[in-house]
Amino acid sequence: MTDQDEEQADAFFHALADRTRRDILRRVLRGEHSVTALAASYDMSFAAVQKHVAVLERAGLVTKRRHGREQLASGDVTAVRSVASMLDELEAIWRGRIDSIDALIQEDSPPCP
Amino acid sequence: MPVTHITKDLDARSLTITAQFAAPIERVWQVYADPRQLERVWGPPMYPATVVEHDLTPGGRVHYLMTGPDGDQVFGLWDVLSVDAPNSFRFEDFFADADFTRNLDLAVTHCTFAFTSIDGGTRAVYTSTFDSAEALQQVLDMGMEEGATLATNQIDALLAAG
Numbered sequence: 001m002t003d004q005d006e007e008q009a010d011a012f013f014h015a016l017a018d019r020t021r022r023d024i025l026r027r028v029l030r031g032e033h034s035v036t037a038l039a040a041s042y043d044m045s046f047a048a049v050q051k052h053v054a055v056l057e058r059a060g061l062v063t064k065r066r067h068g069r070e071q072l073a074s075g076d077v078t079a080v081r082s083v084a085s086m087l088d089e090l091e092a093i094w095r096g097r098i099d100s101i102d103a104l105i106q107e108d109s110p111p112c113p
Numbered sequence: 114m115p116v117t118h119i120t121k122d123l124d125a126r127s128l129t130i131t132a133q134f135a136a137p138i139e140r141v142w143q144v145y146a147d148p149r150q151l152e153r154v155w156g157p158p159m160y161p162a163t164v165v166e167h168d169l170t171p172g173g174r175v176h177y178l179m180t181g182p183d184g185d186q187v188f189g190l191w192d193v194l195s196v197d198a199p200n201s202f203r204f205e206d207f208f209a210d211a212d213f214t215r216n217l218d219l220a221v222t223h224c225t226f227a228f229t230s231i232d233g234g235t236r237a238v239y240t241s242t243f244d245s246a247e248a249l250q251q252v253l254d255m256g257m258e259e260g261a262t263l264a265t266n267q268i269d270a271l272l273a274a275g
Contacts (some may be wrong), residue, residue, distance in 0.1 A: 076247045079251045084123055087128050087249070089253050091121070091128060093157055094239065094241075095130075096158065096196045097155070100154040101134065102115045102132075104123045104144060104150060105135070105140060105144070108136070
């Protein structure tokens with residue numbers, strides 16, 4: 001691991017070491033949320049929630065964009081779940097599908113002796 | 114095993130799976146041309162599909178719903194782009210509302226299914242391509258309670274990996 005990797009790992013685990021930040025990450029992985037909407041979900045100030053979002057952003061887990069006066073946060077799916085691992089899951093679904101097709105086609109003819 | 118080859122393109126977010134079936138090409142085409150057969154092979158085991166409208170022609174639509182273990186339903190539709198029976202067809206697979214209006218906020222899967230007669234059987238090549246990693250995730254998370262279960266599992270997996 002390079003120093004840069006080590007620093008990235010530190011940021012990552014620091015970001016996930018807090019229960020509120022894990023909860024925020026779960027919410028924004030499901031879809032974009034405004035920081036205002038997130039703040040309404042917790043018993044803490046807007047500024048405190050904004051700070052949590054900033055920590056997640058520095059760790060590369062969350063991206064933020066501006067929309068008018070709102071700051072919108074969304075979870076970075078690829079940081080949490082790689083495209084490679086998702087294509088592996090899709091492959092498993094397709095293998096199941098192809099087994100079903102094969103079984104359906106085999107029904108036409110009686111099994112070989 | 115019928116699956117003979119898998120190709121994954123990480124940059125294009127696409128999966129191509131090749132299978133060999135011991136049946137003539139017309140028989141394999143029937144699986145898609147007959148809605149009663151299609152519904153037996155489309156939904157995942159926990160979410161069996163019911164095809165409620167089926168028009169496998171260019172510009173046609175296939176409407177289906179999938180019913181989960183708790184009776185929850187996921188609606189989907191194919192927009193059929195091109196058909197060359199019995200060799201190939203292309204379609205876009207959308208999530209839909211309960212009245213089969215495309216849900217444009219959710220993922221679309223670009224699909225190409227192609228069939229070739231070979232060695233007395235049929236080779237089938239299925240290609241699925243996604244516009245983004247998020248789109249791929251939405252398809253995988255289909256039926257999950259707002260994706261919450263999976264998002265939670267992902268975070269647990271990340272923490273365990275440390």
